[in-house]
Amino acid sequence: MSNRVAKELADFLLQIEQRSQFHAGYPYNLSCDYSVIAKFFNFLLNNAGDPYIEPDFGLHSRMFEQEVLSFFAHLYKIPENQFWGYVTAGGTEGNLYGMFLAREIYPSGILYSSQDSHYSISKAAKLFCIKHNVVNSQINGEINYEHFEDLINKNSNYPAIINLNIGTTVKGAIDNLDKVLEILERNQVKDYYLHCDAALSGLILPFLDGAPQVHFQKPIDSIAISAKFIGSPLPCGVVLTKKKWVEKVETAIEYIGSTDTTILGSRNGHTPLILWYALQTRGYDGLAREAKTCIHNAQYLFQQLKIREYPCMLNNFSNTVVFQKPSQKLIKKWQLAIFENWAHIIVMQNIEREKIDTFINELLLHQRLVNNSEDFQLQPLVH
Template identity: 30%
Template sequence: MAREAETHADIPFGPEDTPWQKTFSGLRVVGGRPYGTPPSSDPREAYIAVPEVPHHKVQLPPTGLDANQYTEAEALFRSHIDTQTRNFAGYQVTSALDYEGRLGHYLNRHLNNVGDPYQSGSYTLNSKVLERAVLDYFASLWHAKWPHDPKDPESYWGYVLTMGSSEGNLYGLWNARDYLSGRPLRADPRQPGRETAAGQTPRGAGAHAFHPVAFFSEDTHYSLTKAVRALDIDTFHALGSTRYPDDNPLAPGTPWPRQVPSTEHGAIDVEQLAVLVRFFASRGHPILVSLNHGSTFKGAYDDVEAVARTVRGICAQYGLDSRRVRGESGGPEERSGFWVHVDGALGAGYTPYLEMARDVGMVQQAPPAFDFRLPDVHSLTMSGHKWMGTPWACGVFMTRTGLQMAPPGASEYIGAADTTFAGSRNGFSALLMWDYLARHSYDDLVRLAARCDDLAAYTHARLLALQEQLGRDLWVARSPQSLTVRFRQPRADIVRRYSLSGETVHADGAARAYVHLYAMRHLTRQRVDELIGELRQPGAFPRSP
């Protein structure tokens, strides 16, 4: 073993290809041997290569990098990132950012928004005063009652996420699980929650009264699958496959589908969702539905209003529209037996402005309502790095105060109730979002939404024209009002150059390798034309079925 370690210690390491065991200073050699373990193999061969940034140039020897080595490594990485930023087209994030000159000062300040946004507590190095302004902005934009009032169950409650909408989905489903399972709400913002007494059964239900079942479409972002696994929430597929294996109501005698089927454009199929919901509602299960608002590969918008109306109607038939559970005081408490969550990672930050653009005649159509105008929308999330654009993932989660779950325990140490998911939360994100919204009026964002909608239509038209010119089906498609256009996957070097997101889509019984392009604000017609030019060249699309 020692001889093997010595051999591995000879592996060249760092910008000068120095054998690993010789990269230590005298202070880091203990008993004549370097501190730590040597590499078990050459990292340059173990990792995916980034040709523009040779791995040995950025490796970190124990001595660190000297000034020249650092300058070279950082220049290589900067050039690579700048090139990829210039061509970035395949993902629903904005890369045209403008924060450095104004906000660089705060990079040397620790901003931690730990705990509830509406309680500053004793941890004063935070940006909660800005966070509250951002949350009020989105509460108004999403037609919620604001400002937040802990005594008003109809007012909104929310917080700025440390991650993107994946955290918002996780928190929303956690809140939904506890709400539908009869666990305590946050009756007193100063007190931690207490478990509901076992055996309390809501009116009109039986043995499954506290066993919620989750539904989401086959086009839903993969974070929902992670969330239900992490939270141990049964999906209709998992429960149906184990308890009712031969009773799939969509096709009796066949395996249960893993997700709710979608339409051609990627929106959840409301009629098939209704069949599945009815199956479980009739057996007394609370219903948890997660919907998409522009947050899928196809960029589709689920018809939130139609789904909410359908789910409520079915639940009403089985006593799940309003049911009594034991509250914090031990007395009866009215709750619905269903929860509708909306993943609006991109769309929730974009379509309100598109709706305004439609109302003044700048565009012809906008997606259907998705927000708190609909009384049966229980929670909503959005990513800040997508439509607005931030240097890192962040976002907003929002629900109604009366639906807010109780914190799992006391948090006296920070001087504020920890009602969020992450604990320590990045306070810089609230600052970035505040800065962006402070510098852009509704009018600015309405014009921008109309321009991006026009760019998506332009891209769609150019790809259709290319398809006709090449005489080959490129599977070009754009879902209604979507900012994304999808088409046949081209050569690997083109995919990498433009960071085109890929996904296998099944159509007409065959698997098709697609990519898509997102018309975000940093993208231009010139860049689209450059991509079309590359796609026009011989061999741009590999010959495949």
């Protein structure tokens, strides 16, 4: 390796290390260490085709993928003989897959999703030519149930394809599955497909006492979960659905000795290994502790902002704290996500209370400078 190449890599590593210290606006767990399995990155791993069919091609990680899927099937209460899924490239692919299945099952169906749904839902509607009705959102980011019922009532002769947000991108709001089911029953809609976009909260809600119950014991049809909360150096996620739906779309492919059941043909074989390692080393109890810690730290950040009368909002069972947009200097330093006059911090495992205290002090200092107010006093932070 030349000196130039070595220097460029060293400079980039330093930049990434520095930027990782002040990363707060996007939902990524930066507290993970996968050095133990780094040796596998010297090998090709391609999980092309169905995760449950052994192909002629031998360089794959299907055995690890199957164990990962079993963990999520147990977490979301669907029997082994009734579920199907695969490790995706991320939450967007999981959403695309749910919408694809829904379109195949109900070709004349109408898609309903809220204004706060992830942009991949409207993308799926365009890709798969699904008629799309956007439902108004409440101020907290949750779907507006009255508007949803009005749209359902006007189109009750058509099958309903419904995307439910289990933690919206911007505000962390959770759409109420039970209310949606009541509306469908009240309007006598028999043909419907329920997809749950649980990109971030899918690995938080199941571990929280009193949290809304979202699982396959209720009539949901698919769920997309990102690996953001687990943490991974490579974007990935999981999609789960009912085996009977996948049978409607599978196609035998002689070339790979498997069936084509996924969105992508070739699939990353390293990500199932990463997820398997994370689940094996942290387990159910470890993930539960992490989820509760993130929620408690989000509540701490919210309370510290409230004490100082800084405009803010936090949904129940969410780790996304929304607050008034600060100075551009802070937005840049802390890599905050902004939208209109608001910003948010998503409290992941690497956002500990010491880092929250640092952010609060910087926020208030910058606010003081912006306001140029002599009576604006920094208040001490108390744990």
